[in-house]
Amino acid sequence: MSNLRAALAEDMRVGAGNVLLMLAEHGADRDTPRVTFDVDVDGIPAWTPFSLATLTERVAARAEWFAGRGVGRRDPVAIYVTSSADVFLNFFALTWLGAIPALMNGNMPTEIAAAYVRKLRGTGVVVDADHAGLREYDLGMPVLGDASETGTGDPAKAPPHFRHDGEDPVAITHSSGTTRMPTAVVHSHHSLFAAIRAVRLTEARPYGQVRELSALPAAHAAGIIVINQALCNGYQILCLSAQGGSLERGTERILDAIERWRPTGVFGFAVTWSELARFDLSTRDLGSVRIWSSTGDCAHETHVRNLIAAGSHVEWTRNGMVQVAGSKFIDMLGSSEMGHSAFFMTHRLGSDRYDRCVGRPYPFAEVALLDVVTGEEVPVGQVGQCGLRAPTVAPGYWNDSAATYRTRLGGYYLTGDLMYRDEDGYYYQVDRATDALDLGDGTWLYTALSEERILTGCPDVRDCTVVAARDDDGGPVADVLLVLHDGADPARDRGEEIRAGLGAAAHVLRRIDVVADDDVVLGPTGKVRKFIMRQRILAGAAER
Known part of the structure; x- marks a missing residue:
């Protein structure tokens, strides 16, 4: 299999559109179980390996x-x-x-x-x-x-x-x-296919059998990448479907599938991990999971720590190989337009580099943090817009060249992420450019960073959404929406912790609301639609 992986990586005919053809031409084993679906296919029962x-x-x-x-x-x-x-x-x-x-x-x-x-x-x-x-x-x-x-x-x-x-x-x-x-x-x-070629086919193959479970939306670029990289690496993969119903029930299906299928790795979006936080994972059999792999938005520290306490990993000792408690969480910031995550950060038990750290760029990615007015790179420690040059970047938007060119600056694709870099070369995502609010005098409200810090400071809060906007008079306001863990007291005053999470922007806090899951508007992939949330909140304020 190592020779096949190398051959696929070197063959420039191979790409996302012909993996099945190229596997056949390179003599891949045609009879080994490869892909499992959780639905019937053409009379083949669900859970039958293809x-x-x-x-x-x-x-x-x-x-x-x-x-x-x-x-x-x-x-x-x-x-x-x-x-x-x-x-x-x-x-x-x-x-x-x-x-x-x-x-x-x-x-x-x-x-x-x-x-x-x-x-x-x-x-x-x-x-x-x-x-x-x-x-x-x-x-x-x-x-x-x-x-x-x-x-x-x-x-x-x-x-x-x-x-x-x-x-x-x-x-x-x-x-x-x-x-x-x-x-x-x-x-x-x-x-x-660029990231599969540059990284996934050349990195060391994990020890033992690899069984991957994808809870990613199949229709997303990440879904295509994950199934193609599993096929090229010779891994087994279970592709879950979005079966509808509540988020809670959908997330419970993931846990059920882990216990049934025993994967060594699980792929998902940040929303997957926030939903898993509603469950006591110690009551579920997740011991097979060595790695949780996340893409899309940066995952929250509280959700990551919940996961790495579960599962297990292999360690080599003087007495040989042993299986020990605790798993790894690989956080990979990405988007449809980026084609593949450009950054990666590995968390494990005992690691402490959080606060929305997304790690360092992959070798194939050239990253610059830019001042969007001047196009110049900002210095270390200063927030700028993330610009990316990489072979993974999508060529553009279908039937919309204007949008394609608006996202290009100085030869970089603007990802829409606001980030800074520390002296050690680690990058931190503080917000999406569309969600942050300029408060003047060099002060900004970064909603994603505020959510991160509120969750860290409020252990009884399962998820948090900070919505920033300008009121009818043009003044900056922020509303904080909290989804609580079961059993948490909705009447408890969390104002001090929330103001601490907002930091220098605390003076624009307008209200704190405890809400149900359904009160937070989500897009098709589970991301919060803050644009709609801002409209709703401002409309509600006008009515009052």
Whole structure:
């Protein structure tokens, strides 16, 4: 397998759009269990491991089905479904044809999904039973069929696999929609594989069998990367689906799957870890987990410490290898546009570098913290906008060149993160640029950093959202929304701890509210939609 990994890394034909083809050409074992889905697939029961041969055969059936409906090279096809199997099998099938799968998070509201599809101006869309309501809208493209039909094609009649160039578009994913409408992000054959080539195929293979569980949204760029890197590394992977229902029940399914499938590694977004914080993990059997891998937003210290106390890891001693309590948490700051996380930070029991530290950049990433007015780099210790140069960066936004160019400055892609760097070369994310508030005289309210410090100072708070805005008179105000742990007293005065968390911005605190989970507006990927929260809060203040 080590020779296969090296061969795949060196073969520049390999990319995100042809992993199955390249594994076959390089002689990968076709019979070993590779991918497991938590839903039935074409009569194959849920939880049945797919070998590379079975996976390829099921993908070929879908490629023939799409080809029979006229789909071919460069045709954008939207996929609006629930199960991870429907996302990934149709992704592989469309790239087989040289088409461009536009993967949509199944949690996107139907009305917004319809507007998003219209803007794609694609060839067609595939839905499932959960999303059949999309058929009622004027989409500007036909509904090609239900996802349950796509596997009925004849795999023996699938056309030859398309041969990709590195710059060919192979996927359209979308941003989290935390501000307004989700934005369509286009990825190339090489950009969506660059980190796998540079890091995942060259790093040391973990000891023993590797079994990875992905709780990432399958339709996200991170979902595609994780399944492709598992296939290329020869790891086994379980791809969970967003089955709907409450966040609590969805998160409990993750715990159930860990106990059932016994993974050594678990992938998720920051929201996954905040939801796991509602459970007493000591009552669950999580001993198989060695590593928790996070991407998207920086994870909160309190949630990280909750996880690394669970699981186990291997240590070598004078008496040989031993399994010891405690796991590792790898925090990787990333986004759809970044293509892959640019930073990584490893936490373990006893580590103490938190306060929204995202670590150091990966070797493939060139990072600069910029003053967006002058374009110059800011000095150590000063907050600037994160600029990124990396082969992973998405080429741009689909059908929106204006947005593409607005995010470029001095040859860098502006990630939208406000960060500073310390003397040791570690980077810290303090907020998103759209959420921070300038209070004047060099003072800023950084909402994400405030949330981090409030959570650290209030152990009975499970999650926290700080919303900053300007009132009708133009003055800065901040509201703090707290979601409490079960049994916590909602009437307890937490004002002192919250003001300490806000620091120099404490004077703009307007109110503190204890809220339920449903009172916090989330986007399709679980991120807080602070743009909507600001509108709601200001509207409520006007009514009062």
